[in-house]
Amino acid sequence: MSEISKAYEPQAVEEKWYSRWLADGCFTPDPASAKPAYSIVIPPPNVTGMLTLGHVLNNTIQDVLARRARMLGHEVLWLPGTDHAGIATQTVVERKLRKEEHKTRRDLGREAFLERVWEWKEKHGGIIIQQLKKLGCTCDWSRERFTMDADYSREVQAVFVDLYKKGLIYRGKRMVNWCPVSLTALSDEEVIMKAQNGWLYHMRYELADRPGEFLEIATTRPETLMGDTAIAVHPADERYKHLVGSHVWRPFPRARIPIVGDEHIDPTFGTGVLKVTPAHDKADFEIGQRHHLEILDVLHPDGTMNELAGPEFAGMDRFAARKAAVEKLREMGLLVKEEPYQNNVGYSERADVPIEPRLSEQWFLKYPKVAESLEAVKSGAVAFRPERWAHVYDHWMQNIQDWCISRQLWWGHRIPVWYRKDNPDCVHVDTAPPADPENWTQEEDVLDTWFSSWLWPFATMDDATRGKFYPTTDLVTGPDIIFFWVARMIMAGYEFTGQKPFANVFFTGLIRDMSGRKMSKSLGNSPDPLDLIAKYGADGIRFGLLRIAPQGQDIRFDEKQIEEGRNFANKLWNAARFRQMHGPSAPEVQLEGLKLSSYSLDILAKLQELVVKLDAAYGEYRFNEAAQLMYDFFWSEYCDGYVEAAKSEIFSEDPAAKDSALAVMDFVLSHMLRLLQPFMPHLAAELWTTLGFTAPDHGCEHLMYVAWPQSATLLAGLERERLTTASQRVAAVYESVRLARNLRAEVRIPSNKKVRLFLKPQPEWAEEESATFARLVNAETVTLEANYEPARGEPRVLTPLGELYLPLEGLVDASAEQERIQKEIAKVEAELATVGKKLSNENFVQNAPAAVVAEHRKRETDWKEKLSQLQKMMHSLGG
């Protein structure tokens, strides 16, 4: 046992314990264990990533689940790792290359560039892993995985080949979402629709067969008109249907283009005439297919105009070209009007620029096991929490589209396809290159990062691990990646393992700033969790964040909340310190045979109730409730209530009473530390050791492996029949204390000043509690006197212990006291009226549950009793 400092200083304690756990291999499970398995795979953060508050929330929840599972006797695997994050990582390294060497990746060439990326990854990647250790995460670091590990890559390629052979992967020239900055195709999920304030331009195209007559067309993208290869109207539109089959002049480059009739056109929008640019719009492309229109691509991949747009536009950026095209139309007298218009534009998720619909050769996947995956969530085989996310999943799965899986990047899993040099139509699709590689060229593209992440729950495990821990138990993630990751993992699980990948998915909320904005680097509104850890301790931030993280609801972050977590840690620290000051603790307390005070019985009953409620909260993944329950129990019930009351035993002359109270403190503290361990692991471990607690049969010296308290057997050996009466008595004393303190405050006696009180005792046991009562109200003496005669105007209050008097030797005049009691009477009368009204309602008395009615009747009796006593007190004051 060592001396404990006055305030908890988390830094040294946290570092000490984390390294001790690591040294003792506490996080590494044994696949051969006979214990039931519990497993989680971490949502792999980007290898470029830095810890955000989102990660803190997410990983703390996982850690809480893992730690509690260990205490419940499970063999626990929490498997960590990082994601290669194709675009993000490649961008970081390219930027560095440009800045430091003024080179592009093409200057280096593919192989040399990839070497650089690996170098970067070894040197700077995975910082976030170190940061997770600071948080106290109990991941099995010996199993850390990376989505580009050799064996993981083999698995990705095998999956590609398998799906290709099943006919689910195909190559095709399709309209895809093209990012002009990253220069790659993207999946539909990587496109974010944003509302844009732009313009709707009305322009007119001259009819080729009727010079001088024009068709008016509305568009938001005049810069693509050079790629127009037709004009479309609705075939039934009375205004235009006679024109179908004739031609108009595209103004520049000047060309005759046909007018086609197509059902897709909405006659009510704009002028009811659409310019058709098959190369630059998905709907236009489809119209083009239907009418066999020419496809005229006027853009370079980087979003600048190409030669087909005409010499004056070639090389111009698409947005500059928009202005230029409008000007040119104006000069030609073809611009009718411009009106402000709001529409939605798709943005690239990573580069945050508008994407271009672009026709290109890409690889696509027809998703496997869609029906089975839909059913899994519907039936609850994979349980979503909160449940409402199941609808979002359902909707997406019902409308699922083929997935564009190829990316025009270098960093990633290269597609295992080779084309014969002398005949590109001859392909070799296999995890191994062809035997005569010199005659083949490998596909240049890599796979979408998510095409590797979707295998994460099983591709990260070796056979022995998979045998024990797959399918995993819980997945904890944000609802923002429900399509990117969760849905795809479920499908991959069924397709490649024949099983669901996890039993439960818990969706956390998003953390927002105080004005409700999403935390982001660019807004600079995201505090660095490491700063917060340094300031408040990992346990403080864990507890503070979880206490305010409701089920699946977004969270407004306020540093105050973390401060509360730190304060709670300090409270625990000092409560332990207080216990330690009164001698050594018993390593294992047995309640049996102890002579217990009412206060002890009461706090033990509340402890048991806490365990019951905590188990229920965990059962529903209500972590905020669990945190709040522990906070309230420990701070209010234990510290403010029990410890203060027990001081009269601890400081008493009776050694038996003192020992009994200390034993109860040990019992409560040791159980509290067990319950707290998942949330505040470092502090709990530290206090557990400092106080010298142990537990039987846990086979390990670490608190994290001590058994979770069992509510059913917690109070075994206790005089159960005394519990109820003890709790009632304690409640009466505490209520009396509150009223007495209130009285002191009302007559403005400073809280540190001792007073002499007189009590006309009510219950026959009042005397037994008078010493404790006196201590709690800071009274020098409490004199019990059935026939006490108060002075005129003496402050008094009616308590469950009896009428209480606070002599002030005439400092308060009778009228002031009368006024105070009159106010109390008014309050009681109001309460009585409320209850009376309810009880006089026959419908209530007949229909409400008997217990509710009885409760009301009792309330009425109590208030009546109180009223009559107050009136008597009023009378004795001469009122």
Added chain:
RNA sequence: GCGCGGUUAGCUCAGUGGUAGAGCGCCUGCUUCACACGCAGGAAGUCGCAGGUUCAAACCCUGCACCGCGCACCA
């Protein structure tokens, strides 16, 4: 357009049919022998609006308003 959340004390949020809760902030008093990262007391809410169901509604139903999000979109 369809769908999903939210709207409770000054602030951040709990509270799924039976007398409105917490923390912070605020006011008052306390360096009382664990803790000022603390102790004690207090003020403060027509539970978004309007209907309905019920003996009883913050809670269930209907409609509306506002805030946020997702999906799909008409150029």
